[in-house]
Amino acid sequence: MEGNEKLTDYKVGTLPTVLYIPNFITDNEENFLLNNIYGAPPSKWKSLKNRRLQNWGGVVHEKGLLPQALPPWLTNLTQKIYEQTGLFPSAINHVLINEYLPNQGIMPHQDGPSYFPVVAILSLGSPAVMDFTPHSRLKVDSHDAIDSNNNDGTIKTEKSKWLDDHQPFSVLLMPRSLLIFKDQAYSDYLHGIKDTEVHCYDGAVNEAQALKHNELDHPFSSSEEAVEAMGRREYKNVHRASNRISLTCRLVPKVHKNLFRF
Ligand SMILES: O=C(O)CCC(=O)C(=O)O
Numbered sequence: 001m002e003g004n005e006k007l008t009d010y011k012v013g014t015l016p017t018v019l020y021i022p023n024f025i026t027d028n029e030e031n032f033l034l035n036n037i038y039g040a041p042p043s044k045w046k047s048l049k050n051r052r053l054q055n056w057g058g059v060v061h062e063k064g065l066l067p068q069a070l071p072p073w074l075t076n077l078t079q080k081i082y083e084q085t086g087l088f089p090s091a092i093n094h095v096l097i098n099e100y101l102p103n104q105g106i107m108p109h110q111d112g113p114s115y116f117p118v119v120a121i122l123s124l125g126s127p128a129v130m131d132f133t134p135h136s137r138l139k140v141d142s143h144d145a146i147d148s149n150n151n152d153g154t155i156k157t158e159k160s161k162w163l164d165d166h167q168p169f170s171v172l173l174m175p176r177s178l179l180i181f182k183d184q185a186y187s188d189y190l191h192g193i194k195d196t197e198v199h200c201y202d203g204a205v206n207e208a209q210a211l212k213h214n215e216l217d218h219p220f221s222s223s224e225e226a227v228e229a230m231g232r233r234e235y236k237n238v239h240r241a242s243n244r245i246s247l248t249c250r251l252v253p254k255v256h257k258n259l260f261r262f
């Protein structure tokens with residue numbers, strides 16, 4: 001982010017609460033973070049069914065955070081996010097690092113209630129597409145839709161499935177970019193990443209911004225091949241050739257000062 005740019009310049013899509021900042025960090029900073037992440041003791045990794053993660057900042061409980069100081073190699077980043085966005089009421093105190101192999105993703109979910117409702121996700125490594133889907137409570141169930149629309153006994157198939165103009169959308173996450181979402185995007189939508197090696201970014205809300213700053217490596221050797229691929233609708237795909245690492249930076253407002261008193 002340059003000094004003369006406003007945060008709202010980075011708004012993408014129709015929601016006012018989704019921001020995408022390309023090249024939030026440099027190549028060197030990306031390498032510095034990756035070296036620290038992969039240099040952490042192996043015991044720092046927690047393996048889940050379809051990804052690995054490192055938890056920094058302490059343990060998040062329903063009742064708040066049992067804090068542990070963030071290491072200096074992470075506070076460089078969290079401090080920069082805190083200062084440049086001005087979206088957090090106090091310093092970021094928790095960072096979750098996820099590692100995804102090319103065929104791994106994360107199920108659509110909503111982040112827990114212990115966090116302040118602003119999320120900043122830094123992406124490293126391979127690009128990926130994050131899908132946002134309106135929460136099921138905003139889905140018009142098919143009975144309601146039929147009841148309100150079929151006066152003549154026929155079933156209309158074209159109906160709005162979501163309340164209040166909520167629509168699914170996707171964001172292309174290029175390496176070194178920062179995605180921020182908050183408020184409505186935080187509370188009314190689930191976010192997830194498909195566990196497939198190929199992600200389609202056709203129609204992604206930040207397509208132009210993402211591609212302007214990073215060339216995608218298309219596996220086409222000629223423009224004819226690319227045009228042919230376009231016909232097969234393969235053109236706007238990312239091939240997740242290597243791992244993706246993300247750093248989800250958040251604030252847990254409630255911090256336990258004393259381990260034994262909560
Ligand atoms: O890896 C990502 O970009 C998303 C991670 C995420 O949603 C989470 O940790 O809650």
Ligand SMILES: [Fe+2]
Binds near residue numbers: 109110111191
């Ligand atoms: Fe999440």
